[in-house]
Amino acid sequence: QVTLKESGPGILQPSQTLSLTCSFSGFSLSTYGMCVGWIRQSSGKGLEWLANIWWNDDKFYNPTLKNRLTISMDISNNRAFLKIINMDPADTATYHCVRGAGPARAYFDYWGQGVMVTVSS
Amino acid sequence: DVQMTQSPYNLAASPGESVSINCKASKSISKYLAWYQQKPGKANKLLIYDGSTLQSGIPSRFSGSRSGTDFTLTIRSLEPEDFGLYYCQQHNEFPFTFGSGTRLESK
Numbered sequence: 001q002v003t004l005k006e007s008g009p010g011i012l013q014p015s016q017t018l019s020l021t022c023s024f025s026g027f028s029l030s031t032y033g034m035c036v037g038w039i040r041q042s043s044g045k046g047l048e049w050l051a052n053i054w055w056n057d058d059k060f061y062n063p064t065l066k067n068r069l070t071i072s073m074d075i076s077n078n079r080a081f082l083k084i085i086n087m088d089p090a091d092t093a094t095y096h097c098v099r100g101a102g103p104a105r106a107y108f109d110y111w112g113q114g115v116m117v118t119v120s121s
Numbered sequence: 122d123v124q125m126t127q128s129p130y131n132l133a134a135s136p137g138e139s140v141s142i143n144c145k146a147s148k149s150i151s152k153y154l155a156w157y158q159q160k161p162g163k164a165n166k167l168l169i170y171d172g173s174t175l176q177s178g179i180p181s182r183f184s185g186s187r188s189g190t191d192f193t194l195t196i197r198s199l200e201p202e203d204f205g206l207y208y209c210q211q212h213n214e215f216p217f218t219f220g221s222g223t224r225l226e227s228k
Contacts, residue, residue: 004164047208047219062216064122102170106212107155109176111165 002026004036004097004112011118012087018117022080022097026110029055029075035100036080037108038071042093052100053080087119123147123211127220133228139197142223144209146190153213154192156185159206159222169194170212201227 008020020038027034037052051061051071061069070083080097094114101109124147134140144154152172157165167176169185172192182197196203204227209220 046221047210049210049217049219060215064216096165101167102212104212106153106217107167107170107210108157108165109167113162113164 002099002110004099004110006095006097006112006115008095008115008117010116011120013121014088014119016087016119018082018084018087018091020082020095020097020115020117022082022112024078024080024097024099024112027099028078029053029073029080031055033105035105036073037098037100037105038080038082039096039098039108039111040091040093041096041114042090044090045093048093050095051082052105054100054105089119091117092119093117122216123150123214123218125209125211125218125220127209127223129223130221131224131226133226134199135228136199136201138199139195140199140225141196142194142207142209142225144192144194144220146192146211149190150211150213152187153211154185154187155210155212156183156194157208157210158203159208161205165208168207196225 004024034055038050053071073080096114097112098108099110126145154172156169159165172187173185186193207223
């Protein structure tokens with residue numbers, strides 16, 4: 001059974017760095033072709049894909065946010081991470097961890113329920 | 122980026138009815154469109170990928186079709202558990218982009 005669960009700080013001040021953790025089970029990022037990503041959902045922008053990381057440490061980022069994002073993984077402990085620097089109130093959203101599916105891992109067959117992140121002074 | 126225009130924004134229907142939700146891509150994405158269902162307190166569910174391929178475990182009353190850059194999700198004979206939010210996503214090219222969502226409500 002595949003599960004993903006996000007964790008994060010809940011609330012941040014503007015300009016701070018967001019660190020999110022995705023703890024998953026039912027698959028391994030050491031498996032050839034496997035991929036985990038991050039997607040956020042806000043009332044203002046809807047669903048927005050942020051980044052993917054592959055089993056071989058390849059990474060793809062949304063160009064809109066690329067300079068602010070870092071995705072990484074801890075294969076041994078079945079975790080993936082996302083850091084976003086210089087957080088702004090516009091980054092207030094629910095952040096979802098997802099598993100990539102298909103030959104290109106371009107759609108997402110399992111989602112975490114998400115973690116709400118609020119950016120406010 | 123590929124813009125996905127989803128319609129309608131809201132849709133009201135009764136159990137047993139059939140409904141259609143549309144998504145139009147701003148340029149060719151071939152067949153590469155996915156549909157998701159979102160319900161409060163639950164993880165998003167993948168319904169269809171590659172425009173018309175039903176994800177394992179999804180009931181056959183859900184179907185997807187394509188005409189050029191226009192895609193349609195059809196739900197036949199609505200069940201009470203089908204009410205919720207629906208989103209499309211193009212999975213043809215980076216960055217992956219989503220439609221703005223359709224809220225399917227019980228009439």
